[in-house]
Amino acid sequence: MINHHHLILRVVTKLLVGAIILFAFYVQFHGDFSPGGGFQAGVLMAAAFIIYGLVFGLDKTQEVLPPWVVHKLSALGVLIYSGTGVWSMMLGYPFLDYGAFDPGHPSHGQHTGILAVEAGVGLTVAAVMVTIYYGFGARYPHISDEDW
Amino acid sequence: MIETLVNITLFLMLVATAIAISQMHRLFAVVMLSGVFSLLTALLFVALDAVDVAFTEAAVGAGISTVLMLGTIALTARTVKPSTRPQTIPLIVVFVTGAALIYGTMDMPNFGDPLAPAQVHVRPEYIERSVEQIDVPNIVTAILASYRGFDTMGETAVVFTAGIGVLALLSGLGRRRRKAPPRGPQEPKA
Incomplete structure (x- = not known):
């Protein structure tokens, strides 16, 4: 089913996937200081899994990241985001007012809130991108390289 | 000065890519060129100092959507069906829409105002x-x-x-x- 002759692609992908995931985490957690944030990190994270799926096949990817896990994660991201808002409400502040998390030092609270919210965004975006890829990938008829 | 040159070059390449896309019949090439189009757009965003947007455009437009478009043409067809209908009405629609968009930019403030x-x-x-x-x-x-x-x-x-x-x-x-x-x-x- 999967072509076994793309030797260079397979070796390079194995090297790159780890670096892409690491870069995704960097973008996720360094978004306060440099360009990037949850959306970009989520897409990068998904790209790591998609490139793995393209080269090694969907089955191998789904062994690492089964579809049901991805579906739950995409919902979890939205829950984390809105949960942050609900949490701040429970502390007696308006919805999504991150000052609630550190009343003595509001800007620290902001950092906590932004971190939580961005984590939610990243999780949802990554999971949805992988879900969409799985949706398309699961229906691929196999096409040989020459047919494109 | 150099920034103007960069912008002009990027815009020319954008237009060239768009024209090339409209002339092609192999959808594989069209998808790849639309990835190139996104990447050029990302470079334009960098030139505008909108690095966050450029980042997103490069990752989503040039990366993931290219893969998804490839998935789509793998499921459907890989060449354009030759059109038998006359192209005049679509051409008029495109020109009118384009003219309306350009007319719409007249009211916009100047760049960097x-x-x-x-x-x-x-x-x-x-x-x-x-x-x-x-x-x-x-x-x-x-x-x-x-x-x-x-x-x-x-x-x-x-x-x-x-x-x-x-x-x-x-x-x-x-x-x-x-x-x-x-x-x-x-x-x-x-």
């Missing part, structure tokens, strides 16, 4: 107060996640909804029901 509504509304407030209130060096993140937290929550929900939509249409979760073992007379006798 410090008195443009976008620059004088809430922006000065964000720039002045975000260091003290949020203390995050990247103001884009401060606006996105804190000042405009509700919007971003809506966006996340939209992404999630899009995922559910694709899942419902494509994932084949519904097929599980059809695979259920047939009951009644076909059931093997014990």
Whole structure:
């Protein structure tokens, strides 16, 4: 089913996937200081899994990241985001007012809130991108390289 | 000066890519060129100092959507069907739409105009107060996640909804029901 002759692609992908995931985490957690944030990190994270799926096949990817896990994660991201808002409400502040998390030092609270919210965004975006890829990938008829 | 040159070059390459896309019949090449188009757009965003947007455009436009488009043409067709209808009406529609868009830009403030509504509304407030209130060096993140937290929550929900939509249409979760073992007379006798 999967072509076994793309030797260079397979070796390079194995090297790159780890670096892409690491870069995704960097973008996720360094978004306060440099360009990037949850959306970009989520897409990068998904790209790591998609490139793995393209080269090694969907089955191998789904062994690492089964579809049901991805579906739950995409919902979890939205829950984390809105949960942050609900949490701040429970502390007696308006919805999504991150000052609630550190009343003595509001800007620290902001950092906590932004971190939580961005984590939610990243999780949802990554999971949805992988879900969409799985949706398309699961229906691929196999096409040989020459047919494109 | 050099920035103007870079912008002109990038725009020329954009136009060239667009013309090339419109002339092609092999969809594989079209998808690849649309990835190139996105990458050029990302470079233009970098030239405009909108690095966050450029980042997104490069990752989503040039990366993921190219893969998804490849998935789509793998499922459907890989060449354009030759059109038998006359092309005049589509051409007129395109020209009218283009003219309307250009007419729409007449009312827009000049590029980089410090008195443009976008620059004088809430922006000065964000720039002045975000260091003290949020203390995050990247103001884009401060606006996105804190000042405009509700919007971003809506966006996340939209992404999630899009995922559910694709899942419902494509994932084949519904097929599980059809695979259920047939009951009644076909059931093997014990």
